[in-house]
Amino acid sequence: MKRNIIYFLLVCILISIGWLGSDLYKNYLDRDQSLPNWNKPKPLEKYTIENLSKAKVEPSKIDITETLIVDPSFTSKMFEFKFDPTLENKNYKKVTGLINTPSEVGPFPIIVLIRGYVDQKNYKTGDGSKRVGEFLSKNGYITIAPDFLGYGGSDIESGNIFESRFQTYVTILTLLKSINKENFPNWDGKNIFIWGHSNGGQIAITTLEITGENYPTVLWAPVTKPFPYSILYYTDESDDHGKFIRSELAKFENSYDVEKYSLTNYLDRIKAPITLFQGTKDDAVPYNWSENFVKSLKELNINSTYLIYPKADHNMNPVWGDVIIKTLKVFNDLLEV
Numbered sequence: 001m002k003r004n005i006i007y008f009l010l011v012c013i014l015i016s017i018g019w020l021g022s023d024l025y026k027n028y029l030d031r032d033q034s035l036p037n038w039n040k041p042k043p044l045e046k047y048t049i050e051n052l053s054k055a056k057v058e059p060s061k062i063d064i065t066e067t068l069i070v071d072p073s074f075t076s077k078m079f080e081f082k083f084d085p086t087l088e089n090k091n092y093k094k095v096t097g098l099i100n101t102p103s104e105v106g107p108f109p110i111i112v113l114i115r116g117y118v119d120q121k122n123y124k125t126g127d128g129s130k131r132v133g134e135f136l137s138k139n140g141y142i143t144i145a146p147d148f149l150g151y152g153g154s155d156i157e158s159g160n161i162f163e164s165r166f167q168t169y170v171t172i173l174t175l176l177k178s179i180n181k182e183n184f185p186n187w188d189g190k191n192i193f194i195w196g197h198s199n200g201g202q203i204a205i206t207t208l209e210i211t212g213e214n215y216p217t218v219l220w221a222p223v224t225k226p227f228p229y230s231i232l233y234y235t236d237e238s239d240d241h242g243k244f245i246r247s248e249l250a251k252f253e254n255s256y257d258v259e260k261y262s263l264t265n266y267l268d269r270i271k272a273p274i275t276l277f278q279g280t281k282d283d284a285v286p287y288n289w290s291e292n293f294v295k296s297l298k299e300l301n302i303n304s305t306y307l308i309y310p311k312a313d314h315n316m317n318p319v320w321g322d323v324i325i326k327t328l329k330v331f332n333d334l335l336e337v
Helices: 002-030 043-047 049-054 130-138 161-177 199-211 243-255 287-299 320-334
Strands: 063-070 074-083 093-102 108-114 142-146 187-197 217-220 274-279 304-309
Touching: 043 049, 043 161, 049 161, 049 199, 063 093, 074 130, 074 161, 093 130, 108 130, 108 161, 108 199, 130 142, 130 187, 130 320, 142 161, 161 199, 161 243, 187 199, 187 320, 199 217, 217 320, 274 287, 274 320, 287 304, 304 320
Parallel strands: 108 142, 108 187, 187 217, 217 274, 274 304
Antiparallel strands: 063 074, 074 093, 093 142
């Protein structure tokens, strides 16, 4: 009798262990199977501002592909160059763009033009900077405006929305590295400037932080808020009101420290003078963003000038003519002879 009781208890214990094991195994299968954060591959970590500042960016050959405009005062041509946006020297992609060159005899200084956001479906090479580029070229500057991956005749952009964003920096870094006498025989060999508008201003500022170089820069209504708020602010403009971006951001923040990608944390790296133009009727970039940004620059003793235009919109209308003339004067005053 006693032995039977013991057998019965053993069977009950074994059955309980079986149930417990089954539940534990089910819970194991149901749980998130992703690797611990510290053990995950982090392919986008190379795009932090710190890591990009240490990256070896190779120059590229600039090829002229087509003449678009022959004006008495300037010529407008299409260009392209190839580079590996992943910085691994494996998967090269093509970026197209627009070059304006003065008709008079050189040599000339160069201005890299970095446009703001334009809908890909409606984009044509030069959109967002064409008018500015032509004016500056008529007044003695070579202007170079890249389309970026996914735009114009460029190759397709990355499938990851954040990598695509970070690779705009690599595009500009490659273009700056490629400014030499071989690619631009009419360049004066000294002066390289940057003009950036809206999100192009964000790219320009980040480029100054990455390089630490003295590229005198003019910004029109730049996006200067920290990442990722600088993206989230505009999510109401998308068809899904930002649902996709927020879901992708949640994944990104699970693996990466967003602070390492935010321009607001690296302002002390800027070594170039900055002139910022801002309108008070701007419905895309609130003018207090620019005021706070310039205040931060002043606190860091960074050479900066702030010009505010009451009633001007995001594209500096209705005072575009005055703003572009002052922009030209800024570049003229900073020319190294």
